[in-house]
Amino acid sequence: MAEEKKLFKVKIDNISVEVEPGTTILNAARGIGGDVVPPAMCYYSKLQGSGGKCRTCLVKVTKGSEADPRPMPKLVASCRTTVMDGMEVANITSPEVLEARKGIVEFLLINHPLDCPVCDQAGECDLQDLSYEHGAEGTRYEFKRRTFDKIDLGDHIQLHMTRCILCYRCVFTADQLTASREHGVLDRGDHSQISTYIQNNLDNDFIGNVIDVCPVGALTDKTARFKNRVWFLKPVDAHRNCDNPKCCGKVALWMRGDEVFRVTARKDQYGEVENWICDTCRFEKKDVKDWTIEGPRKIDRHSVISQGHYVNTVKPKDPLVEVLDGRQPKLLFDIHTQSEVNRPTIDLSKIDGPAHSDDFNKSQS
């Protein structure tokens, strides 16, 4: 009997959408798109079992279902609640939800250090966007923030536990992508931390993806650490034929001139990775020659990353050569004779880890 699958009719912020049974409210809202999509810090559609931790996706269910039209008594986490037929959900139309979200952001920021000027994630940080859009101006927290020492997880990943919001995404990533998981959440409550048991190194292939899934700057790429800010880099789509059968080789390169500062997976509009990439692609291929560049990556024009306006730029023709009858204008001043920045002799992107004082002083001699 080829009976058509019954679709559930849901109304989110007075916009109707029909989804399959078993879909979560968050995914139904993503089907609509736009402003009605609740923000999510811990839910990750590519990771099974993620979600339900951060509570930023709280929504109000004003009508439970067609059969039972009572509203749900409390706000529910939309990433974990499945839809019912005839359900009506209020997200941005409910002041209660917006108020609750503001509180959640304040909770998330209680222990999060305000070191965005230092953090490499700034500019592409989910928590930064979330607190900008939904957060309050100040915090009411008066006590000392919890701090941890920095940990090196292997050669390429730096764990900055102080910034962690315990979304568990990296734990799921290691569980589901890599051969074996060697890190997890230790301790409880305020003391809980992402860590490896006795500083075990993370060197499974595909472990680099924990950097991409991290919504904050807790897990960062050590090969790109402090090298440049994301808004000075130009993201371009590129690919290479990776030997690893599980790796697609499709990445986003973060370039400046001909230097490849960082390799990440391509992220969609919800900040989720489209295709996982292997560690060889991510950490070891920092040369333009390794890659086939497809073109500039489309970046939301409101993002700070697009401040360079590199898409669709037309370089105007230099009229000077024509006016001077083909002679090149005399260069009066070569910037490199005076400037110490961007010296041709020192390639920041080729240094393994973050640059140190001796990296700069060595070049002077």
Next chain:
Amino acid sequence: MQTLTNRAKPVDRRPMTFMEKMYIPAIAKGMGITLKHLFQRKATVSFPEKKRQFSPVFRGLHVLNRDEEGRERCTACGLCAVACPAEAITMEAAERKPGEEHLYREEKYAARYEINMLRCIFCGFCEEACPKDAVYMSETFAPAMYERKGFIYGKQDLLIPNPKTSSGK
């Protein structure tokens, strides 16, 4: 044509009268204005010897600030560079090593920090953008020079003297 202000004066194209053709009264009138200004207060000052006082909000040459312990405040976040409409500011960041805590305030610092004073338009956006109170604009301006090469101000030109050692470096 409708005038934009009521101060517009139509051009007088009538032929000149005999008195106007003599020019003498007009010249005398003009010389009178010149003579009057000789005895008035001068609007200019003779610059290098005499200097005008700057207003407290004057935006002059930049300085890089230190904190109370003499550590550099700048953490090379790049916000001044991204705010700069003239793209005059460039920097390169480095990580603080253990043992350098007395030099730099944060774990990241600007190993190189340069302001191209030829490009700078002294708008003060960098000062406003700085989250660490590191860039300030002082009440002096860039000295005139015959060549371009002295106008790239590096960290040694911008940093204020260390209050602890006050050696200047």
